[in-house]
Amino acid sequence: MTALIEARGVSKRFRQHKRFPGLLGAFKTLVTAEYTEVAAVSDVSFDIQAGEAVGYLGPNGAGKSTMIKMMTGILVPSAGSLTVLGRTPHEQRMANARQIGVVFGQRSQLWWDLPVIDSFALHQRIYDIPQARYAENLERFSALLDLTPFLDRAVRQLSLGQRMRAEIVMSLLHDPKILFLDEPTIGLDVVAKDAVRRFLAEINRERGVTIILTTHDLQDIETICPRLIMVDHSKLIFDGELGRLRAALGSSRRLTLEFATDPGPLPLATATLTSDEGLIKHYLLEREDVSLVHVLSEVGSTRDLKDVALHEPNIEEVIRTFYQGRNIAATATS
Amino acid sequence: MSAYVAFARSGFLTSFAYRNEVWANIFGKLVQVFARVAIWLAVYAGVTAVDGISISDMITYALLGGVVMGATRYDRIVRHVGNALKTGDVAVWLLKPVHYPLYLLAIEAGASAYTFLLAVVPTIIIVALLYGMQPPASAFHGLMFVGFCALSFLIHFLCAAIFGVLAFWLMTVFSLEWLLQSLISLLSGLLIPFWFFPEPFGTMASHQPLAWLVYYPSAVWLGRLDTIQTLLYFGFGLAWLGLLAALLALLWHRASSRITVQGG
Known part of the structure; x- marks a missing residue:
């Protein structure tokens, strides 16, 4: 069986208009067309099989979100090849969109002024979900994440935790094969984080939905993802099980x-x-x-x-040791 | 298709969330229409007709301006498109199996229908009862007026959406909104009908797309265009519609692919 997601030497470089400092520099910026290239993702390769749950981890600016955006088809890789469910995501964006679910922690996909249930109903129309299936999914997910008390409330009146739970439920209503989550637990309190984690782990286990999530919160990975991909400075630095990382570091x-x-x-x-x-x-x-x-x-x-x-060392320590070790190695060689 | 019908419906229903806006809207529209009527009453003081146009024609013209321009809000569309592109929120729409410009059109159609029923119609009835309003010149003109209104809405939407997309490259959403506002007040015929423009500006003004926003629907209602001319200018309007739609599609494609290639 071929992998659900195949990344082969994927790179993404952004061009940024070069800015010059100072008042004169501001005028210079207006007339020049100089660009600086920033590498967000460099030569990243991995395979993800159906049913896996993968944590994509790295410090700020390591290129996590860029990778998610490429896999969902809203960014085009600068180099390398990327296939998701056998398709090139940006070329078949619409077809890809029907089979994936995406949750951005920092960007709402719900309709701000509408009650949650109306957003769900619109989602049903957009994805042509048969009524029976829609009702079944809605009932099951709402029960698991305790959405029922606020289904009739407008999204702008919800707390962050409630909104996030609603976002996650919506992203799953059309039975996506893959669920991408970009920092799904950011800003949530302990109880909400826990509810979200347990829900995602269960969806992955019971429905076989492949989960790829980026996060800063290592607890997310420990609860949901047996497999860990770590990136730093746009490069892939570790891909494997969390336990293996522990062992490799001498723990x-x-x-x-x-x-x-x-x-x-x-x-x-x-x-x-x-x-x-x-x-x-x-x-x-x-x-x-x-x-x-x-x-x-x-x-x-x-x-x-x-x-x-x-x-036993906890995951935070393991990863801190890992990054620190790399930095020391980097200074030693340079 | 059913998704877009649902969007229009939600545009309509979302407007209900802001109930106070309905009253503010009616009041605002009343003031605007009254102001235009008052201007023409002052201009016509002691005169029965200017260039063959009576004061009663002008009051009707002022009212019709309120009918065709009262519901659609170019500022809302410019802001919606402009901000979605500038902030990168448009990414959320690229994730869904939906065409964003069509989505916007559907939402705007729903919201406009709401404003039309709850703000425009009451305003027009109040002013018409106070100052009187002429009926359409003939059944044909009345019927064509409805067609011209639909054209007005679509051209209005396209111009505003094009300005919104331009914000991606040019400047702030706000300044483009202002630019469009001044263009519309002058070139749609909302403030002054083109028959009062000096030549050759009158002829020039009556052939650019914004003329279909207010001038043509009102002129048709008043019977200023005969049957042949009415159909001819409806055809011209359709041609502009096609051209603007193509322009929007092109600009949209450019903007969204620039986002996907260079990052938002």
Whole structure:
């Protein structure tokens, strides 16, 4: 089976009118036609199979939104080839549009002045959704995301969390094969974020809707996406499972040992001491093959050990280490 | 197709969300029509006819201007298109299987129908009762007036949408809105009918597209054009309509493909 989305060496460069600083520069800007080229996406390749849920992660300006816009057909790649459901998105924009759903966290697709339910009804007409299917989807999704209390309210009167839930439901009404979400949880509170995450994970699992989402919030990825694509400075820097990223980074676990009486300085061969507060000592377990048992047997049973705590690194730490490591590597080579 | 019918319907219903606007609208339109009637009453003081046009003709002309120009809002269209392109909101529309200009036309048709029924008709009835209004020159002219009104709406929409798309390249939406406003007040015949223009400006004015906004519908109602001329100028109007539609399609294609190639 061929992949649902195939990206081969996709690049996107933007031309920006060159501006000159200062008052004279302002006049110069008026008459010159100099451009600077900015690379938003450089030589990115990946395959996404049907039913996958992929998190597209990267810092601001790394080219996440640009990639989503190319996959939805509203931007044309400068180089490389991109196919979505076997089509070139920008050439068959209309046909592509019927089979995908898109949610922009920062741009509403609902009709501002209309009640939510009217926006949905318009959506039904635009996508020619058969009445029975429309009613079924609406009922199911509304129940899952608890939309019923505000279906009759005008969109401009909704809270951000309510609006976002409505946006997501609307994007799924026409049974899209792929759902693209550009920062769907931005600005939401903890409860709303959680509801959205659980809903997306369920849609992916039960309906097999392929999900591609960009986000800053790593929790989104941990809950929804088994697979992670990371970009930085327009380039792809990691593509694989989150667990693999953890393993690849050596995933330094942190160990805290608490003693009833101060054993004095206690350097260990199996773990590196990072800070010593007397009764409480912090260590870093840098090697994967070292287990807690090894450390404890080195500490020995003679000392007055009261408590042990081992912290698995969370995803934020993993990714921070990853980016920092890259930056250090970059400065070292340049 | 059913999607566009639904858009028109929603344009109509959305207007209901702003109930106070209905009253503000009626009041505003009343003031405008009264002002134009008052100007002609002052101009005609002590005179029964100027160039064969009676004061009663002119009051009717002022009222008809309110009928054809009262509902469609070029400023709303210019702003809608201009802002969608400048802010990149148009991207949302490129994501849907919909033609954006047709969507706008449908929405505007619905909103105009609403303003026409709830603001224009009451205004005209009030002023007509106060100052009197002439019936159409003949049944044929009355019938053709309806056709000219449809033409007026479509040409009005196209001109405004073209100006809106131009905002993408030229300047602020606001300045284009002003430019179009002054062009319309002078060249549509809304303020002064072309038969009062000195030659050759009268002939020039009566052949540019904005003339179909107010001048021709009103002139037809008043019987200023005979049967042949009426049909001829209806044909000319259709030709302008086709030309403007082609221009809008071209500009729209340019603007939206520039967005997709260079980014919004």
